[in-house]
Amino acid sequence: MYQDVLVPTDGSDGTRRSIAHGLTIADRFDATIHAVSIVPEGPLGTLQSDRAAPAAHRAVEYVEVEASRAGIESTTAVEHGVPHEVILAYIDAHDIDMVVMGTQGRTGLDRVLVGSVTERVVRMADIPVVTVRMTEEIQVDDADDAEQIARDEAEQAGYDAVSVREAPHRTSGAWLVHLERDGDDLAVSIDAVTGEASIADERYGTDG
Template sequence: MYQNVLVPTDGSDGTRQSITHGLTIADRFGATIHALSVVPEGPLGTLQNDAATPAAHRAVERIEAEATRDGVEAVTAVEQGVPHEEILAYADDHDVDMIVMGTQGRTGLDRVLVGSVTERVVRMADVPVVTVRLTDEIRITDAAEAERIARKTLAAEADAVRADEPTVLEDPHRTSASWIVPFETDGLTVHVHVDALSGDARIARCAE
């Protein structure tokens, strides 16, 4: 029934539930999940800055990592333009069967942007649009706490990484209610994902 499920993400808290819902649908139907992030231009151009594009890439990489963990095929894309227009164009160009979106962000600004984009997509899309409301509360709000949990996870997974004291490569950053903490230990680069809602952590990627 569904072969391509599109989950737009801006990395805000409001997209977390839609990501989980989209992955569940893709897994249920053996579909490919498409993670799309749009760096705003046009009417939203005042929001664009040097950090916007890297943040967009991190947002879609987060979905790709979760999809890989769940055995779901994933495709990622970062586009630049007016968000609802880019979402609709992507859906048309990639034979998307369903779009799954959050209805609002947690902050006042996220609430306005995510809500307005979703409303436009719902009105204009030619395929079903599933809207998912944010309900969970963020518990891990501090980068230092996320790093502490990540280090504890590394210590507990001695078989996954070598036992040298890990060095944080850059400050932890949070997208879609999940902290990403990059470490280097004995020649390996290790990314630990810490769920900001539950505090659960897992080693997401290791590379030489």
């Protein structure tokens, strides 16, 4: 029934549950999960900072890691443009069967804009759009705590003498911590709500 499921993500905590729902649906129907993050242009362009593009890449990277861990085929894209227009164009270009979107994005003005994007996609899309609201409370909200959890997870998995390759960053209600050992990169994903951690290798294959 569903072969291609799209999850738009801005990397905010509010997209955590929509990504989880999208992955569950993709797994149930053996579908491909598509993750797209949009760097707004046009009327919204003045609201963006130099961090917008890197944040967008991190947002889709998180979905790629989680999909690989679950054994789900994924494809990712970072686009520029008016968010709802880009999403609708992506739906048509990739024959998307379902969209799963969060109703709560970043705080402040961005949060209002994300809600507006979802509302427009719901009105204008010709395919089912599932909207998901985040209700869980973030527990792991400190980068140092995330780094320690990642180190502990690596040690329990048999990886010792690891170093941090880059500073931990939080995206979509989770932390991504890149560790390094003897030239090998370990991507550790930590659920910011539960504190649960999992390890993927450099190409996001599972460790076990």
